[in-house]
Amino acid sequence: MSDRITLTRNDDELTVTAGGTDIARYVLRPDAPAVEAPKPFLHPLRTLSGAPLTAERPWDHRWHKGLQMTWSHVSGQNFWGGPTYVHGQDYVWLDNVGSIRHERFETVEEHEDEVVLTEDLTWLTSEGERWMTEVRTHRFHSVDRERGLWALDFATALTNVRGSELELGSPTTAGRPAAGYTGLFWRGPRAWTGGDVVSSAGRRGNDVMGTRADWIAFSGQHDEIDGGATILAFAGTTTGAVPISWFVRSEPFPVFSPSPSFDRTLTLTPGDVLALRHRLVFVDHRCGAEEIGALAKEYTP
Numbered sequence: 001m002s003d004r005i006t007l008t009r010n011d012d013e014l015t016v017t018a019g020g021t022d023i024a025r026y027v028l029r030p031d032a033p034a035v036e037a038p039k040p041f042l043h044p045l046r047t048l049s050g051a052p053l054t055a056e057r058p059w060d061h062r063w064h065k066g067l068q069m070t071w072s073h074v075s076g077q078n079f080w081g082g083p084t085y086v087h088g089q090d091y092v093w094l095d096n097v098g099s100i101r102h103e104r105f106e107t108v109e110e111h112e113d114e115v116v117l118t119e120d121l122t123w124l125t126s127e128g129e130r131w132m133t134e135v136r137t138h139r140f141h142s143v144d145r146e147r148g149l150w151a152l153d154f155a156t157a158l159t160n161v162r163g164s165e166l167e168l169g170s171p172t173t174a175g176r177p178a179a180g181y182t183g184l185f186w187r188g189p190r191a192w193t194g195g196d197v198v199s200s201a202g203r204r205g206n207d208v209m210g211t212r213a214d215w216i217a218f219s220g221q222h223d224e225i226d227g228g229a230t231i232l233a234f235a236g237t238t239t240g241a242v243p244i245s246w247f248v249r250s251e252p253f254p255v256f257s258p259s260p261s262f263d264r265t266l267t268l269t270p271g272d273v274l275a276l277r278h279r280l281v282f283v284d285h286r287c288g289a290e291e292i293g294a295l296a297k298e299y300t301p
Helices: 288-300
Strands: 005-009 013-018 021-027 043-044 067-070 084-086 090-091 099-110 115-122 130-144 148-158 166-169 183-187 194-200 217-220 230-239 246-247 254-258 265-267 273-283
Touching: 005 099, 005 115, 005 130, 021 230, 183 273, 217 246, 217 288, 230 254, 230 288, 265 273, 273 288
Parallel strands: none
Antiparallel strands: 005 013, 013 021, 021 043, 043 067, 067 183, 084 090, 099 115, 115 130, 130 148, 148 273, 166 265, 183 254, 194 217, 217 230, 230 273, 246 254
């Protein structure tokens, strides 16, 4: 039986609390410069003991914000934020940075052992054109104080409303190797730089980049607070023709993304829907290989 979980909400954000600890804040309407591609995001995410699991607006990439749904290359538009990778020119500041707007909640469900949020969003180009609509669900669940863990299920359905084809790619599809970041993206605390990464395929560290695996586990040490934590992230599912591959780095900063278009472009014709599902499990200590394997079996979606 999961421990109790509660929700506090106002017009601009929601906070999920478990056992007296605010484990997640969901910012709906960020006050951010247009070049950062304003969009809803989760920050901070915390372990059950209150240790930080995310970073917001780090000096190296101001548009990295906790855990967020985003996309770097969409038919010439940039919903990621910052400069755009252009083959042969490196990263270039362009007037192509869009935004993702929260429209409304379809449902907000608060049960004793879970909180489920389903919302409608619109993806707007730099010129304000509607290119995609989105139905997004966050499910916060499986709070277990004895074992020090909780879980988040993320699901999204993106619909092309542009009226013409959309090409969804990444810096890697644009020509930059090992930079296929798209979709759900996590930026970790700077203290986690150099943390341990392992995948279900047995790869470790940098060898995980660009590979396919059912899951990865990323473990790091905390600043100020003794100990560390582990995030177990499942690749999940996609309805796209391109398999999910992992974008992951522990150096020079900690990031990962189960990327739906790491090195191959996805095409959405008008009215097409791309559906993605992922699960993340947050553990209040650094897990060894045996524990990671057991948790992966237990929490496989």
